[in-house]
Amino acid sequence: MSGFFSFGIGMLLASATLCLFRIGRGPTPPDRAVAIDILGTLVVGFCCMLCLATGLDYLMNIAIAWALVSFIGTIALAKHLEGRTFDD
């Protein structure tokens, strides 16, 4: 693994640590929800860096599927915050 990939993974890890700080500390539930949403987007970045480093093409499929699932999770969290069920 060359320096560039270590650099990329390091930056993403630093970002993820800041997100985790906000998830642990967040005074209100919506703070945590925002941080979880952001963490989900960062995982796509991790998949990209690993894909560049290893050249395995299925990592991109993981990225797409993760983006979809993360979005649905975010919407479900938001509905829950608003005090509604998932039907409407």
Add this chain to the structure above:
Amino acid sequence: MTSLLPKVLITVGLLFDLLGCIGLVRLPDVYNRAQAATKCVTLGTCLILFGVATQFGVSALGMKAVLCMLFILFTSPVGAHAIVRGAYKSGVKMWEGSVVDAYRDVATTKPEER
């Protein structure tokens, strides 16, 4: 081996990701945090995906990266909007330095009375 243009795009994207997460920690209330984090991390991740797309060119991998980029670009603002609306309706106060709040009257009335 990664060539120069993808490297530049990915580095800029990583910087924006980091800045967005710094904003997530530093800014005072959930609305500002959502604002900074959504903008910066969306553009940052899109730039990383675009870097991957330029690296692999027109191929299965590049195409998937472009589709993933479009998908994040469309869904990320919707997610932020939904969370912020949920936050407001669940009664999270705005930061005391906020100057105006035009939404209060609408949010406190019941939906069927609108």
Add this chain to the structure above:
Amino acid sequence: MKQLLSCVLTFLLWLALTWSLTPSDIAAGVFISIVIAVILGDIYPEHPQAVFDPKRLFWLAVYVPYFLYFMVRANLDVAYRVIHPDMPIRPGIVKVKTTLRGDIGKLALANSITLTPGTLSVDIVGDDLYIHWINVTTMDPEEQTGTIVSHFERILRRIFR
């Protein structure tokens, strides 16, 4: 017509994702596209042929780089506010009016507002958009509308009539 458009779009997406032209892949793609079109075709708008109006496609092509320019500017703006030691923010929620008709147009406008300098759309009620603005520069509703939505509406009105 709706079902046909849905089927074609789903098949194009399938081709882009599998990126192979072997007969078995194409056969599976056609089968799945038809199943999806029959089940989910109803969610497409009533007049799908309007999507291929060349005038609208031209304005869409104008809008994309315009939007990307504002998006990059938004990010530099947020980066400046985050790094600055004093955090020069003056947040508030303001109410602006839109003249766009149609749900897809309003959705596009709200998404554009979220990704552009210092603004985040909180709710849409009828023609009113409630915007969280990180740096409120003016209290006058006319000026607020001018600053936040007018430059997008000018082009979006031509895309989603």
